[in-house]
Amino acid sequence: MAPLPTPPTEPQDSPDRYVGLPADGAERQAREQGWSPVRSLPPGAMITMEYLAGRLNFEVEAGVVKRCWKG
Template identity: 55%
Template sequence: MTDTDAEGYAGLRVERAEELARRHGWASVRVLPQGAAMTMDYREGRLNLAVRDGVVVRSWEG
């Protein structure tokens, strides 16, 4: 995972992923539990973390 790699957080515990994301300079981190509703607006600098059972299953910018 590089500092700005939005897709490199899958498999991490959510707490660790949030910590690393903030350390790597993401302006905002949005945690989305499984099945949660979310807005579809795109925000540069925001990292989205889809989480199941406390583990990131998908991550992306926007």
């Protein structure tokens, strides 16, 4: 039997710290902290709901991060 895969660890970083930042700066900081991928979405965007360890999602309105969550 094949061993179970070990999911990658996520950065020890709080998504809340990105709320209120300009989107381009927030994306740069998130990547520097080890998040990959980082995805920026408009409010109400249709997205898939699978959880991807290490991914950080930004909801961006008028160039500012309004909401941020893992996965």
